[in-house]
Amino acid sequence: MAEYQLHCFAQSGNSYRAALMLNLIGADWEPVFVDFFAAGVQRTPEFRTDVNEMGEAPVLVHGAKKLSQSGVILTYLADRSGKFQPENYDEQLECLRWLLFDNQKLNGYLGPYRFLKNFAPKPDPGGMAFLKGRIDNSLAILDKRLAKAPFMLGGRPTIADISLVGYLYYPAEEFGFDIAGDHPAIASWLGRIKALPGWAHPYDLMPGHPFKRP
Numbered sequence: 095m096a097e098y099q100l101h102c103f104a105q106s107g108n109s110y111r112a113a114l115m116l117n118l119i120g121a122d123w124e125p126v127f128v129d130f131f132a133a134g135v136q137r138t139p140e141f142r143t144d145v146n147e148m149g150e151a152p153v154l155v156h157g158a159k160k161l162s163q164s165g166v167i168l169t170y171l172a173d174r175s176g177k178f179q180p181e182n183y184d185e186q187l188e189c190l191r192w193l194l195f196d197n198q199k200l201n202g203y204l205g206p207y208r209f210l211k212n213f214a215p216k217p218d219p220g221g222m223a224f225l226k227g228r229i230d231n232s233l234a235i236l237d238k239r240l241a242k243a244p245f246m247l248g249g250r251p252t253i254a255d256i257s258l259v260g261y262l263y264y265p266a267e268e269f270g271f272d273i274a275g276d277h278p279a280i281a282s283w284l285g286r287i288k289a290l291p292g293w294a295h296p297y298d299l300m301p302g303h304p305f306k307r308p
């Protein structure tokens with residue numbers, strides 16, 4: 095058995111943050127498929143009792159430890175490996191600031207938008223327009239920040255970057271707009287992260303691709 099198990103599925107950008115981090119630090123890990131679409135495993139009482147009371151992927155298992163929330167998983171793996179860590183207290187706070195922004199305002203909207211567009215039967219146009227407005231605003235904030243420095247905290251990548259790329263490598267047609275094409279600083283940054291040893295696309299890293307409609 096590998097040292098780490100990650101409960102995840104290919105379409106989940108939230109899970110991708112953790113899977114990518116495991117790969118970038120060269121961890122010995124294996125995925126555990128969460129059958130999110132066909133079986134809705136994450137909503138079963140068994141999953142909530144045995145895996146994650148919050149009913150979400152990702153979940154990282156490391157021996158007796160079970161961690162959910164990608165920001166917590168990233169922090170744990172950075173602390174253990176000494177890689178992609180914020181370096182001092184000010185950086186820790188700055189990192190946390192971007193993790194929270196990402197979870198609420200960027201991938202927190204981008205994930206549901208892409209889910210509704212691709213996997214839900216009939217998305218409500220008003221709801222989609224609301225989400226798109228929020229996404230555009232957050233992407234502009236990110237693009238402006240990345241125009242100033244190669245990575246979120248400056249000259250080297252940290253878990254803030256690994257969190258923020260959560261949904262950004264999925265194909266443009268899944269969103270119906272081209273994030274990299276419309277945001278030059280984001281595009282260059284995505285290229286820099288893609289060049290890190292161990293980078294892999296979410297569809298190559300986690301089980302469940304291609305998506306089969308249940």
Ligand SMILES: N[C@@H](CCC(=O)N[C@@H](CS)C(=O)NCC(=O)O)C(=O)O
Nearest residue numbers: 106108149150151152163164165197
């Ligand atoms: N803030 C959480 C978000 C996790 C999340 O929302 N995961 C989705 C899959 S991408 C999920 O499991 N949702 C549960 C459901 O819709 O039933 C994190 O970063 O880990």
